[in-house]
Amino acid sequence: MNEIKHHLIMTGSTSHMLRGDKVLKDKGIETALVPAPAEYGSVCAIAIRVRKEDSDISEKYLRENDIVISGIYEEKPQRLTGLIEKIRNSVIREEFLSILKKVEEGLELSFEDIVILLKAEGTAEKEALFKAADEMRKEILGDVVDIRGAIEFSNYCRKDCKYCGVRKGLTTLERYRMDEEEIMEIVHELHSLGLKTVILQSGEDPFWTKEKIGNLITRIKKETGMRITLSLGERPREEFEYFKELGADNYLLKIETTNKDIFEYVHPDDDYDHRIECSKWIRELGYINGSGCIIGLPGQREEDIAKDILFFKDMGINMIGIGPFIPAKGTPLEKYPHGSVEMTLKAVAVTRLVCKRVYLPATTALASIDPDGQTKALKAGANTIMLINTPSKYRYNYQIYSGKNMIDLKSAYKAIKGANRQFPPYLKFDMEVFSDEPNA
Ligand code: SAH
Numbered sequence: 468m469n470e471i472k473h474h475l476i477m478t479g480s481t482s483h484m485l486r487g488d489k490v491l492k493d494k495g496i497e498t499a500l501v502p503a504p505a506e507y508g509s510v511c512a513i514a515i516r517v518r519k520e521d522s523d524i525s526e527k528y529l530r531e532n533d534i535v536i537s538g539i540y541e542e543k544p545q546r547l548t549g550l551i552e553k554i555r556n557s558v559i560r561e562e563f564l565s566i567l568k569k570v571e572e573g574l575e576l577s578f579e580d581i582v583i584l585l586k587a588e589g590t591a592e593k594e595a596l597f598k599a600a601d602e603m604r605k606e607i608l609g610d611v612v613d614i615r616g617a618i619e620f621s622n623y624c625r626k627d628c629k630y631c632g633v634r635k636g637l638t639t640l641e642r643y644r645m646d647e648e649e650i651m652e653i654v655h656e657l658h659s660l661g662l663k664t665v666i667l668q669s670g671e672d673p674f675w676t677k678e679k680i681g682n683l684i685t686r687i688k689k690e691t692g693m694r695i696t697l698s699l700g701e702r703p704r705e706e707f708e709y710f711k712e713l714g715a716d717n718y719l720l721k722i723e724t725t726n727k728d729i730f731e732y733v734h735p736d737d738d739y740d741h742r743i744e745c746s747k748w749i750r751e752l753g754y755i756n757g758s759g760c761i762i763g764l765p766g767q768r769e770e771d772i773a774k775d776i777l778f779f780k781d782m783g784i785n786m787i788g789i790g791p792f793i794p795a796k797g798t799p800l801e802k803y804p805h806g807s808v809e810m811t812l813k814a815v816a817v818t819r820l821v822c823k824r825v826y827l828p829a830t831t832a833l834a835s836i837d838p839d840g841q842t843k844a845l846k847a848g849a850n851t852i853m854l855i856n857t858p859s860k861y862r863y864n865y866q867i868y869s870g871k872n873m874i875d876l877k878s879a880y881k882a883i884k885g886a887n888r889q890f891p892p893y894l895k896f897d898m899e900v901f902s903d904e905p906n907a
Contacts (some may be wrong), residue, residue: 470544471519471541471542471544472544473516473517473518473541474519474525474539474540474541475501475503475504475514475515475516475540476514476515476522476525476526477503477514477515477536477538477540478535478536478537480535481512481751481753482751482753483534484513485751486534487515487532487534488500491515491525496524497518498517498525499515500515501516501783502785502822502823502824502825503824512755512756512783512785514540516542544572544573545573545603545607545823546571546573547603550567550570550571554567554591554598558589558591558592559595560588560592563584563587563595566580567599570603576821581776581777581817581821582773584596584816584817584820585772585773585810585813585814593809593812593813596813597812599816599820600815600847601846601848603819603823603848604848604849604850608850611889611891612851612852612879612886612891613850613851613852613891614662614854614879614894615664615696615852615853615854616664616666616856617854617855617856617857618645618650618668619668619861619862620650620667620675620857621643621644621645621669621670621672621674621675622640622669622670623644623669623670623673623674624671625671625736627735628734628735629732629733629734629799629800630733630792630798632795632796633670633864633865637798639797640864644675645858645861647683649858651683651687651690654693655690656856657854657856660876660894661891661895661896662693663891664693664695664717665687665691665694665696666696666697666719666853667695667696668698668719669698669699670700671700671701675699677706677709677710681709681710684710684715685714688713688714694716696715696716696717696718696719696755696786697710697715697717697718698718698720700720701720701737701741701742701745702745704748707749708748708752716755717754717755717756717785718749718757719786720745720746720749720757721757721760721788722742722743722746722758722760722775722778723760723761724767724771725760725774726771726774727739729765729767732766733764733765746782746784747782750782756782756784756785756786757785757786757788758778758784758786758787759789759790760789760814761790762792762810762811763791763792764792765800765803769810772810776817776822779821779822784822785826786825786826786827787827788828789814789830790830790831790832790833791807791808791836792805793835793869794869795866795869808833808836808840811830811833812843812847813847815827815844815849816847826851827844827848827850828844828849828851828852829841829842829849829852829882830844830853831853834878834882841879842885845885845886855875876898876901877901880898
């Protein structure tokens with residue numbers, strides 16, 4: 468039963484991976500680009516997956532085309548042995564159970580399967596879904612919750628995304644920009660806590676030119692060596708490239724929704740195809756590629772979310788931020804209801820089952836509408852928490868949605884403890900200081 472069906476070919480670099488995949492596709496070989504398992508220690512975050520029987524010939528074609536191969540591995544089917552046994556007694560529809568059975572056997576889920584999972588009804592089905600995702604997370608990534616620090620360094624934005632609380636049209640919003648020194652001060656604080664990754668997020672702020680961002684990246688790398696995630700919105704390809712050359716590691720640019728109509732409706736300044744193109748550039752340039760979606764946008768259905776999830780899989784996305792829509796004051800969507808916590812958790816869970824080896828944050832947006840939201844997400848497949856480290860004098864004005872909860876170390880403590888999980892070993896800060904605080 469533990470039959471190996473696919474081999475994973477790892478290449479010397481992202482451009483070799485992309486060129487190699489094209490060579491194989493042109494030769495008529497069926498391939499897929501999948502996130503590379505971490506234990507194979509790759510230079511490139513994406514592996515080319517081929518059928519086992521095509522492995523030798525693929526290797527030959529790649530070598531003939533001067534593609535550097537750094538390794539070829541058997542893909543172990545991700546099985547969850549005993550899953551069905553654990554949930555058999557519950558009230559679960561046959562159809563639903565048969566999909567979890569596919570998960571148990573390590574089979575791929577179809578679009579229809581994903582829709583059925585997202586439509587999980589009643590406590591038993593939902594719990595079974597969350598349980599499956601939780602086991603998948605544990606199997607693949609273990610119990611440590613990765614903690615990262617985010618700095619929202621500017622709320623100036625040239626765009627008017629209809630849901631966003633820092634959109635250009637919000638003329639009453641007090642705008643701020645942190646300067647390089649202020650940002651570096653926080654970066655050093657995060658570094659001294661032992662954190663490994665800093666996330667630099669902002670509106671699309673033209674003041675922060677290519678050169679200014681470049682200087683910041685260079686300083687962070689030189690002074691702390693931390694990993695850098697950029698979340699600056701859309702930029703010209705050469706800027707993505709420049710930042711990567713200077714050492715940026717990850718780029719987070721969410722697709723927000725793959726329903727083109729909804730996308731264009733909520734993003735008056737954006738072009739859907741261009742957004743996807745940006746995401747492809749990010750991948751090509753060798754970034755760890757971050758995407759994600761908003762749950763509960765006007766008009767969005769389970770089918771749309773299923774497409775989002777398949778998009779993440781097909782694009783080989785490595786980090787996927789899934790959060791509920793939250794109406795922000797003064798925006799065109801302020802009167803719309805917030806997205807449901809439950810649908811968000813289902814989307815997180817299904818994403819874990821479909822995309823498997825990916826970073827899934829328990830998002831800040833979830834914590835803003837449900838105090839236990841992050842704990843729940845950690846129990847439904849999530850494995851990462853982002854601390855918000857924007858100085859408090861600015862935080863109020865970076866409310867991309869209203870009532871945004873401040874995710875600090877203490878709430879991370881609470882979420883991680885609540886989900887019975889482990890703090891990262893690299894922390895130089897004793898999280899147990901929060902253990903006897905009444906509201907910890
Ligand atoms: N300007 C950058 C960073 C945006 S803020 C960019 O465009 O990529 C980061 C994320 O916050 C967005 O990608 C979006 O998914 C989320 N967001 C913004 N407003 C929101 C809202 N009202 N409800 C839920 N999520 C929101």
